[in-house]
Amino acid sequence: MPFTSSPSPTIAGSATVGSTLTAATGTWVPEVPFFKYTWFSGGVKVVSEITSNYLVRATDSGKKITVTVTAARPGYTTTFRSSQATPTVSGTGTPLPAYSTAPQPVVTGTAKVGQTLTATVGTWKPALSTYSYWWSANGERLTDAGDYTLLLAPETAGKTITFTVQALNPGYDQTVRVSVPTAPVAAGTSIVKATNVLILGSGMVGEQLTAVVGFWQPAPVSFTYQWSVAGKRIDNTTTTYTPTVADLGKTVSVTVVGSHPGSVSATRTDTLKTPVYTTGVVTGMVYEAGNPKTPIVAGYAELWAPQQSPDDPPFLAQITEIVNGSYTFGAVPPGKWALQASSTATGARAFYGGVGAAEDSPPLTVRSAQTTTRNFTLPDFGSLSGTLTLGGPAQSFTDFEVYATSSTATAYATVAADGTFTIQNLIPGTYTLVFKSYDFSGTSHYSTQSYTTGFSKTPTPIRVAPGTDVTGIAFAMKPAGLVSGVVTDRATGRPVVGAAVVAYGPLYGTVQRVKTVRTGADGRFQFTSLEEMTYALLVEPVNGSGLASQWVGGTSYTTATKVPVTNGGSYPGLNASLVVQAVITGVVSAKDTGAVFPYAFVLLHPVDAELAQRGYNLTVDSSGHFTFAGLPAGDYTIEYLPRQEPYEPGTYGSPETPGGRIITVTPGQTVTLNLQADRRAY
Incomplete structure (x- = not known):
């Protein structure tokens, strides 16, 4: 059957050396899923160009360019249409450099209907950063085969199969390499390979359900749908179904049959997890x-x-x-x-x-x-009221809040400017009180403290009876422990200005960053509002300083000096002398082709059992390179995510992997890595 509309293509762009020409197919009726483009220079076919774009080369000077498009659609006559020629190409230019290594792709597998072939691109030099690829049967591109694997369909029987790679790196001559043709595909049994069907939707009356089929092979696969309610087929063979009131309490399922000419069909069924319901x-x-x-x-x-x-x-x-x-x-x-x-x-x-x-x-x-x-x-509520005083430096009382907590309720109030507070609408029960200072300005001298009486360190319980107002509560807060020190440059002895000093402590079962302060012009730092717990301090110099981060008193959290901070205590002399930084740099690339991955994600972890969650993360730049600077000496591992299919995330230096390579750096050392991503196995 012929196409009802099959216009000739047009060429846009300047016919000058170094410019890119683009072919436009126009509107074909019915729609064509895929066009093949063949470019001609001076009437001679350009073998290395079969895309909609063409880079005009120095060898095209003095010639005219044309393009022929081939349209193919099942049930329709394969049709060819050619464009008008461009003006004569002008300019001379310098020929683009060629790849020093441009291997033929390799196809492995058995050339038999129902079997799967796999293609390997090989290692190009320079590495491929931009490229395309496709499968062909007897030289005709297979429109629905866009992966490195190909399930051989019945229509490929008797045909030879090739895999084509087109290299498109900017600044290099566009280059095409085609694999050695396979033997003619032998006859065999083709079975449609199916993924599970999934019903999307809640199952509520009036809300649409949708059947999702996923990726089935060999393409193209045609689908039929049959919906059922309570195990009985209904008059619905579309991809969607909307439950009605009559379906209340019943189960809904859909059966999908996938077919490909000459192949054994596959059937998959999914049942909605809950019966149909309404509100x-x-x-x-x-x-x-x-x-x-x-x-x-x-x-x-x-x-x-x-x-x-x-x-x-x-x-x-x-x-x-x-x-x-x-x-x-x-x-x-x-x-x-x-x-x-x-x-x-x-x-x-x-x-x-x-x-x-x-x-x-x-x-x-x-x-x-x-x-x-x-x-x-509503229950008969009570209240708690009293007065807060400060046992250390003066601070605005409105910076403080007081929390009342029982086994069934929590309520709070902001302390008034005169130090008084009242917590209203308390459900009857036994409460404990906690006073908190919100250090929005970073200048608070008080940490979270529980209300206690006498010499007891256990929070004092307060009983609130129905309709009772408990008054006269008085609490004096102690100032938080003061933690201080000086950070200097070991080589010069000069103070390090603007360095971040991070207090790490055990929170929620792991070691966490709790609070950060910065060193002043004299290299000094001071924590004034740390909660009561044991800390270790990490100094992180300003980026670009050339100095390494360093734990105070050790080389890791485990070996660092531990500071058991209590309210009212003083902990001076926690000094650090920073050495020159270590650097870890490198690229993220494909293991099979060597192509680098721009904008990949990289996460660097120190090998420290107490800091497994701490990491330095960054996004690789447009050239595929990354650099972690300012690192303290020690052992590290790296996780990397290529962000490009079909490549998998990886880990370099995993201690859980037998023989895993740990990255060890010393002060002033630069380690360069090539993180290679494996192709995903399907």
């Missing part, structure tokens, strides 16, 4: 604290999604107004929820059950297409 309704009344007969006049009801895991806390999902005690949520997905209410008049707020946290509230179960009623009375 429910939650309604009820909320009453004032201590008075189940008096609805609150105005306020808000909130539905909180429950905690799914320790790292996934409850979150506010829906909110609605309370009017004369009444609230209604009209569209709530089935599941377990926590209900919270608040009174606009009093500011009182609590979760159902009289608790202050979603995870402590008795769950509210919402079912599909059902109404759930939940009435509750």
